[in-house]
Amino acid sequence: MEKLISAQRDFFLTHQTKCVEFRKDFLKKLQKEIIEKEEAICDAVYADFKKPKFETLATETQFVLAELKNALNKINRWSKPKKVASTWLNWPSADYIFKEPYGSILIISPWNYPFQLAIAPLIGAIAAGNTAVIKPSEITPNTSKIIAEIINNVFPKEYVTVIEGGIEVSQELLKLKWDYIFFTGSTKVGQIVYENAAQQLIPVTLELGGKNPTIVDETAAISVAANRIVWGKFLNAGQTCIAPDYILVHKSVKNELIEKLKSSITKFYSDDIKNSLDYARTVNTKHYENLKRMLEGEKIIFGGETNDIDHYLSPTLVDEPKEDSLVMKGEIFGPILPIIAYETYADIHDFMIRYGKPLALYVFSTNKAFQKKMITDYSFGGGAINDTIIQITNKKLPFGGVGSSGIGSYHGKASFELFSHSKTIIKKGNWLDIPLRYPPYNLPLKYAKKIKNLF
Ligand code: NAD
Numbered sequence: 001m002e003k004l005i006s007a008q009r010d011f012f013l014t015h016q017t018k019c020v021e022f023r024k025d026f027l028k029k030l031q032k033e034i035i036e037k038e039e040a041i042c043d044a045v046y047a048d049f050k051k052p053k054f055e056t057l058a059t060e061t062q063f064v065l066a067e068l069k070n071a072l073n074k075i076n077r078w079s080k081p082k083k084v085a086s087t088w089l090n091w092p093s094a095d096y097i098f099k100e101p102y103g104s105i106l107i108i109s110p111w112n113y114p115f116q117l118a119i120a121p122l123i124g125a126i127a128a129g130n131t132a133v134i135k136p137s138e139i140t141p142n143t144s145k146i147i148a149e150i151i152n153n154v155f156p157k158e159y160v161t162v163i164e165g166g167i168e169v170s171q172e173l174l175k176l177k178w179d180y181i182f183f184t185g186s187t188k189v190g191q192i193v194y195e196n197a198a199q200q201l202i203p204v205t206l207e208l209g210g211k212n213p214t215i216v217d218e219t220a221a222i223s224v225a226a227n228r229i230v231w232g233k234f235l236n237a238g239q240t241c242i243a244p245d246y247i248l249v250h251k252s253v254k255n256e257l258i259e260k261l262k263s264s265i266t267k268f269y270s271d272d273i274k275n276s277l278d279y280a281r282t283v284n285t286k287h288y289e290n291l292k293r294m295l296e297g298e299k300i301i302f303g304g305e306t307n308d309i310d311h312y313l314s315p316t317l318v319d320e321p322k323e324d325s326l327v328m329k330g331e332i333f334g335p336i337l338p339i340i341a342y343e344t345y346a347d348i349h350d351f352m353i354r355y356g357k358p359l360a361l362y363v364f365s366t367n368k369a370f371q372k373k374m375i376t377d378y379s380f381g382g383g384a385i386n387d388t389i390i391q392i393t394n395k396k397l398p399f400g401g402v403g404s405s406g407i408g409s410y411h412g413k414a415s416f417e418l419f420s421h422s423k424t425i426i427k428k429g430n431w432l433d434i435p436l437r438y439p440p441y442n443l444p445l446k447y448a449k450k451i452k453n454l455f
Contacts, residue, residue, distance in 0.1 A: 004161065005176050008104045008131040011158035017101060017129040020079050024072060027126055029154045031068045034061060034119075037150055041115055044142040048114065050281040050310070055236060060115040067120050070395050070412055071127040078127070078416045081425075089454040092429040099420040101129030102203070103179030108170055108193065110185040111137035111283055112239040112333075117207075118147050121182045122160065124415025130180070131159050135173055138166040139283055178202050180419065185209075186331075187404055194407075205408035205418060207241070208401055209331045210381075212360040213351055214244035214388065215374065218252045220364035225386070226260035229337075230268060232362070232388025234315045237280035238335035239287075242360040242381075244388055245332055248348055251341040258317065258339060262302050265315045273314045274307060282311040282334055291334040294326040303335075323354075345373075352378050356404035362388050381405050 016022050034041070042056045079099055086095040105125045109118040118136045125132045134151065136144040141164075148162040155161070163169060174181075174196040183193045184207040197204045216225055233244050249257050269276040282288040288311035295304055295316065303316035318338045321327045327338055342348055361383035363374045371385050381401040382391045392399050392411065400409025410418050436443050 001163065001172055001176060004133070004157065004163075005104055005178070007158040008133070008161075011156075012101075012103050012131050017126075017131065017159070020075055020129075023126055023129055024075060026155060026159070027068055027072055027075075027123065030119075030123075030126075030150070031065065031072070033150050033154050034065060034068070037146065041143070041146055044146040045115060045140070047142040048111070048140040049237070049239075049283045051236065052278045052280060054278065055280065056115075059236070060113060063116050064119045064123070066395065067123045067411065067415070071123050071416070074413065075127050075416070078413060079129075086426070087455055089451070090426055090428065092432060094427045096425045096427070098423040098425060099128065099416070100423045102419060102421055103130060105130045105132040105419065106173055106176075106178045106181045107132055107134045108173070108181070108183045108185065109134065109136050111139035111143075112236060112241065114140040114143035115147065117184045121184070121205075121410060121415065124410055125180075125182070125419045126160070127416050128419035130419055132161075133173065134160070134162045135170055136162065136164065138164070138169075180204070182410075182418075183207065190406070205400070205410065206406045207408075207410075208359070208404065208406040209241050209333065210358040210360075210401065210405040211245040211331050211355040212242060212358045212362070212383075213348075214247045214362040215348060215364065216247060216249040216253065216257055217363075217365040217367060217370055218250040219366045219370070220253065221366065221386070222253060222256050222260050225364040226257060226264045228387050229362075229364075230261055230264040230315070233337050234265070234268070234279065234335050235389065237282055237313070238315075238337075239280070239283065239333055240389070242389055242392065243333075244337065244360075244362055245358075246328070246338040246340060246351075248340050248342045248351055251343055254339070254341045258301060258319075261317060261337075261339075265302065269315065273303075274305070274312050279315075282313055285311065287311075287334070288313065291332075291336060294332065294334075294336060296326075298325065298327060301339075348374075349377075357381070357402045359401045359405035360384075360388075360391070379403065381409075 038061050041061050042053045045051045045056045082097045084095050086093045107121050118134050122132055136147050144164050148164055151160055151162045177200055181197050181202055181204045187208045190206040190208045229244055269279050273279055291313055298321055299319040301317045301319045303314040305314040313335050316336045321338045357379045359381040361380040363371055363385050365371055379402055384391050395412035398409035398414035399411045400406050408418055
């Protein structure tokens with residue numbers, strides 16, 4: 001690993017990645033390779049956790065291809081030095097922001113969107129002129145293998161490479177001196193990454209998880225809300241960092257919402273969900289057993305069916321779990337949806353401050369004042385009003401958490417910005433050298449007190 005990172009460092013120092021055309025050539029090669037391997041990628045993700053092909057296309061390959069297309073279209077504009085207005089203090093001068101690549105980037109990715117979450121950050125890293133090492137998740141080995149194959153086909157390994165392996169590999173990588181670490185995964189491991197990075201003052205982005213509240217008030221369009229909540233929750237079998245984690249519903253519409261949620265589930269996945277081609281599985285035995293344990297002693301009002309052989313857990317609705325129950329203790333990250341009634345805004349507030357700042361918040365309401373209050377009263381990564389998940393589908397919107405749900409944000413231009421250092425330069429003319437700033441300071445202090453006006 002040390003040899004590899006030093007080879008990447010040497011390669012970076014050849015300055016080839018500083019050339020925007022060089023970056024574009026490789027982004028195009030990556031684009032071509034992903035298009036050619038799209039079927040094989042779908043097969044790999046299916047082999048890992050039976051993710052439906054439509055979902056893999058929409059949320060993994062096509063998502064990444066959209067990022068690539070956007071980066072290729074915009075990279076010239078993004079990478080141009082930006083001239084900003086100069087100040088009277090420095091007159092005569094020309095003032096600029098140069099976008100500079102950091103150098104060697106380490107990308108550690110999770111298993112739940114195993115292709116997208118490894119490749120989307122890579123696109124930003126390459127577009128900005130960096131080299132990169134990707135450590136995909138060991139929990140989705142088929143996808144990890146195809147990621148390695150794609151990257152090996154496209155890039156020389158001193159430019160971009162994949163190092164496959166588990167926690168120990170990740171730990172070894174974290175000991176090395178990177179110029180930037182981009183981590184996507186759990187809050188617990190995010191803390192470990194942050195601690196390691198701090199030892200060497202390495203800047204980080206942490207894309208973490210959390211417990212995403214979904215509020216349904218008494219004015220919500222309940223049928224549409226049910227469809228959109230069921231879709232966002234059970235996509236990828238609930239294993240989505242921005243999935244609704246639990247519902248807080250006004251008690252006057254709770255029963256109606258439950259009935260509509262049930263009928264949306266049946267409408268989407270049929271009465272025979274385990275044979276539906278549109279429903280994924282939980283990723284492995286450990287995660288599956290955790291989810292089953294969460295259901296012990298809970299009031300299951302829909303679903304709860306399991307099959308140990310393929311880690312099948314059907315879409316499950318849980319009524320009024322207790323505050324200290326397993327299901328309400330931490331992020332669920334599976335197809336279990338707790339439903340809790342509220343009466344007053346104070347009830348909502350209790351939940352909103354209980355779990356730290358969430359990655360996502362969803363509000364279903366037609367009451368504009370309530371929508372506004374939820375947006376302004378609480379801090380969270382991002383979210384949607386009257387929908388779920390869709391905040392990641394606009395490349396103009398940066399995606400990331402805040403506080404316990406993460407540090408930094410990416411996608412589209414935000415990815416380019418994230419992987420670039422903004423280097424500021426003032427180019428000064430020589431024909432005028434006003435001596436007032438030099439000692440001995442002869443400027444009367446009453447004028448010095450006005451310097452702020454010249455900045
Ligand atoms: P994880 O934190 O267990 O693993 C993520 C990566 O870290 C893997 O590559 C793994 O090998 C490595 N890793 C695990 N333990 C490690 C350790 N002790 N030291 C160093 N490296 C270690 O996460 P996961 O289970 O793969 O993914 C699920 C979590 O990721 C959920 O909490 C979810 O919310 C979060 N997530 C967040 C986002 C986001 O964009 N914010 C996206 C997807 C998933």
